[in-house]
Amino acid sequence: MSNAGALLGKQIDVQLSGEKSFKGILTDLGMDILVLYNGEQFLYFPMLQVHRFNLSEEKDNEIEYPLYSPMMEDMGSISYRKTLMNAKGMFSEIHVAGHIPLHGYITNVFNDYFAFYSPVYKTMYISLHHLKWLSPYHQGNIPYGLSKECFPVNPSAVPMVRSLGEQLKKYAGKLVVLDGGEDPMKIGVLKTAANNLVELTTASGNQVFFKLAHIKSVYMP
Known part of the structure; x- marks a missing residue:
């Protein structure tokens, strides 16, 4: 890992492409993904979307180091693809385009896209190159307060292919x-x-x- 690893556990500022900025504690860093804890959520940013990150000049004392991690226990060395695979079936919020977040869960991960099931839009296909960030829900939380019966185990009847x-x-x-x-x-x-x-x-x-x-x-x- 480069000298950026020295920022692990410290509060940083992250700027994404498109000028959107975030502040939080850097909890993990891989070659192609960065994990930030903002005091409420873990945010998983593909490095494709990260314009820059740096040690925060103004520390937010409201943000404390997290006592748990929603899906990193079995990750080993972190990567973008491992993160998506580990998030399969876990209710999450994702941001792709525009200002509207999507809520649901990843069902399959392929070469250049993943399938995402949303109770609003049903099955969606998301380009791996355009995911802005992913944030898992706290364990047990379900989008919109729906019951698990509202989420099919196999949401798409159309066979999936790799691209x-x-x-x-x-x-x-x-x-x-x-x-x-x-x-x-x-x-x-x-x-x-x-x-x-x-x-x-x-x-x-x-x-x-x-x-x-x-x-x-x-x-x-």
Whole structure:
């Protein structure tokens, strides 16, 4: 580990790409992931999203070193993929695009995406390159106060494949929503997913193409 390891256990400031900042105690650090405790939640940041981090100049005395960790006991050396695998089935909050958090649990982790079950959006596909951060719920907490019966063990009837592009091919002819649907051009019927491009037909009948690498999330309403 680089000299950054000297910051373990200390209060740091983290700035993500896009200027969003966080303060907390650095509890773990790997080659591709950083773990911060902000006094209430553990936040797992893929290093892909971290612009910089540094020792806090102004210490927040309200933040104390955590007495427990929600999922690190069996992690060994921490990594982004290990974190996602360890979080499978654990109710969590994730942030991907925009300002709206998603609540639910990871069901499968693949080469360049993971499947996430949300009680609001049902099965979603999240790009590994665009997850901003993940925060597990305290053990026993369930989103929206729902019962566990509201969460299916096998939420998707569509077989999964290893890459997001190949998975999207299975939804040709179906209505899909990209990146939360804040942009109306990202809601439409999926025509093709090939050559690293995804083609949609929008509500007005226009054909629009998106580069697969820039797609952050997908769900089928």
